[in-house]
Amino acid sequence: MEPIYKFHFKRDTLSSQMYISSCALDEVLNGRSINFFLDSLDHAIRPSVQSLTFHALRHLGWADFVGNHLVKSYPNSLFRSLFLLSLTLLKFSSTCSKNLDLQVPVYTDFTIVNESVKVANSISFLRPYKGLLNASLRSFLRDASGISMLAKKSSKATWNYQEWWIEKIKTNYPTRWTEILSCADIQAPLTLRVNIKNSNRDNVLNLFNDNGVEAKAFSSSGIVLGRSYSIKDLPGFQQGMWSVQDPGAQLAAPLLCVKDGMKVLDACAAPGGKTSHLLELAEIDLMALDSNKSRLGRLQENLDRLNLYSKNIKIIEGDAKQIGQWWDGKLFDIILADVPCTSSGIVRKHPDIRWIKKNDDIETVRLIQSGIMDSLWKTLVPGGRFLYSTCSIFPEECIYQILLFLEKHNDALLLDSPGQILPTISNVLTVGHDGFFFALLTKAKI
Structure with a gap:
């Protein structure tokens, strides 16, 4: 219709x-x-x-x-x-x-x-x-x-914001709550990650400059644009020279220290921002798992556009909690668990979230997250790395979740991690980012 x-x-x-x-x-x-x-x-x-x-x-x-x-x-x-x-x-x-x-x-x-x-x-x-x-x-x-x-x-x-949301932020971040809430009232800048397998940042910046696109570099492979543009009309998009990704999300893949030949699982992978980043960093055998078929289609499209798809990649539709549906019994060296969450850290880009989420949703997703972590942990090789990731700023989905996991799993060790990243606004010195949580774990060799 x-x-x-x-x-x-x-x-x-x-x-x-x-x-x-x-x-x-x-x-x-x-x-x-x-x-x-x-x-x-x-x-x-x-x-x-x-x-x-x-x-x-x-x-x-x-x-x-x-x-x-x-x-x-x-x-x-x-x-x-x-x-x-x-x-x-x-x-x-x-x-x-x-x-x-x-x-x-x-x-x-x-x-x-x-x-x-x-x-x-x-x-x-x-x-x-x-x-x-x-x-x-x-x-x-x-x-x-x-x-x-x-x-x-x-x-x-x-x-x-809804009243319960305001009170929760006040309670958990008593010295920063006004800053956190205010961040979402300003439009986020458009930030990109250069596909280092297909190009380099200097080439992309020169291409943008030649086409009148306002842009400047940040971090190792990031670019922030000076104003809004139509993504698909920007130079280099169709050629797979870059992807759109928040500066905070760009931190995830490098934490895992992937190396050539590693067996990697990207659980809850679609639409593929972190998947493609992992593939840009090393020649790996990767399984991209997600329960949403349509979003997996977008992941495939993104990998094709970036020229990253190969025979070493498996794109699987399946429930991360039900490992019997998709796991062949071979342990993974690296697991990225970018689990479902309330998305409370990305309301700047998705302002509908602050109005459609309910307080009860936190406990609902917490249980889903816990189930995913418990199941995926069984598939990690001793000595392997496991990155738990959310785009939430509610502690129940973040640090509290990790503390409970460590209590249940004696073989889980918490490594140096960014932890809770709160949303910030861009200024003359730094590029602002959304709210994320990253906890890097390793499985003890017993």
């Missing part, structure tokens, strides 16, 4: 972008991730829709507070989404905002209200409420400063 927006709007108008963004926001407000929704969009329209949607999600707590102050009851869920999106745009409009240096969509008050009402007038089940929408948005504009002052009394409206 084709998307409904194709029958109502010209795709290059703000009203069409606002409508599609409202549909995406409605997914989140109903507890669903927007990944599939965004992936279904045409390549040409996705950047503008994603920009609007991510902006709304980064300020959704504030908008929800203001919306409840202005409208007693929403006539339907799409009205609510359109109204909240419009409020987040008005908060940073060219007349309301004093922070125009932030990377946010900026339009005039008139444009925002006019385009929002145009959306309502174009959709049959929103049309009866276009007057309510128009009046409510103008009510906000008449008392924007007063309403915004009221919002400051709400922690959810101030920090734009």
Whole structure:
């Protein structure tokens, strides 16, 4: 079935972008991730829709507070989404905002209200409420400063997270909680990892410079871009010269010290960012395991594009906990367990996470993580290395998980590891990164 927006709007108008963004926001407000929704969009329209949607999600707590102050009851869920999106745009409009240096969509008050009402007038089940929408948005504009002052009394409206999330970060990081929460309000820079088997960083930087792409180097093989670009249109993408990867995630593969000839397992491997990094570092026999067939397809595509696929690589669909389904009994020298988690460390790139996750999800994924570790440990050779990795900042999924594992497994030894990496913002000296946890273990030779 084709998307409904194709029958109502010209795709290059703000009203069409606002409508599609409202549909995406409605997914989140109903507890669903927007990944599939965004992936279904045409390549040409996705950047503008994603920009609007991510902006709304980064300020959704504030908008929800203001919306409840202005409208007693929403006539339907799409009205609510359109109204909240419009409020987040008005908060940073060219007349309301004093922070125009932030990377946010900026339009005039008139444009925002006019385009929002145009959306309502174009959709049959929103049309009866276009007057309510128009009046409510103008009510906000008449008392924007007063309403915004009221919002400051709400922690959810101030920090734009669910209350339980705010309290958990406060409790676990009492001296850094405001910094951690604030990091996610700023768009992450686009960072790349050069494929050293296919090119080198100087060549890629020269290629970017020749094509007017703002870029600079960081770490051993990283590149950070000066602004947003369409990934597939960047020079070197089709030739497999680089991959998109967060600076924090780029730390994982080097920790394992892979060498030629090693037998390596990348569990929970898709879509293959760390898989490809391992293959770039040495000539290894690698099994890439994941339970998601469609994501494994993306892994295969990435390895093909990077020219890294070979007969020494096995891509297997299977459950990491059920080793009888896929393990041939031969022990691995290296295991990377990038386990499922709440993804609480990557909300800067995935702002829907802070609204769709529940406190109970932490215990659910903790049990899954524990089961994966216990099973995979049986497949590691004595003296081998095992890297436990998450993109979470909740201790239950990170250091507490490792401490429990060490209690259960007398043959497990914790090596020098980065441990908890908290999200940071880029500055003139360093490139910011998302939140990750890395624990490097070895199995004792008994």
